[in-house]
Amino acid sequence: MSKKKMFNKEINGVCVSSDGASLTLSHIISEAEKAHIVKVLRSTKGNKKEAAEILGISRKTLWEKIKSYDIRAE
Secondary structure (H helix, E strand, O other): OOOOOOEEEEEOOEEEEOOOOEOOHHHHHHHHHHHHHHHHHHHOOOOHHHHHHHHOOOHHHHHHHHHHOOOOOO
């Protein structure tokens, strides 16, 4: 499985990765989803049941997304 490019900056209104390549819409959406999941998990102090309810997804789906995005507890 390949590592995803991380959004680093915006050049002339286009999001680019650290290597200067433009990012696809699906990648930008994935990064936004990951950031939102992390924010909700922090707000619930890691309570995945509550986070899943806030996000409007099942706990199973949340667990799958945590694994997929390699989100670690802080």
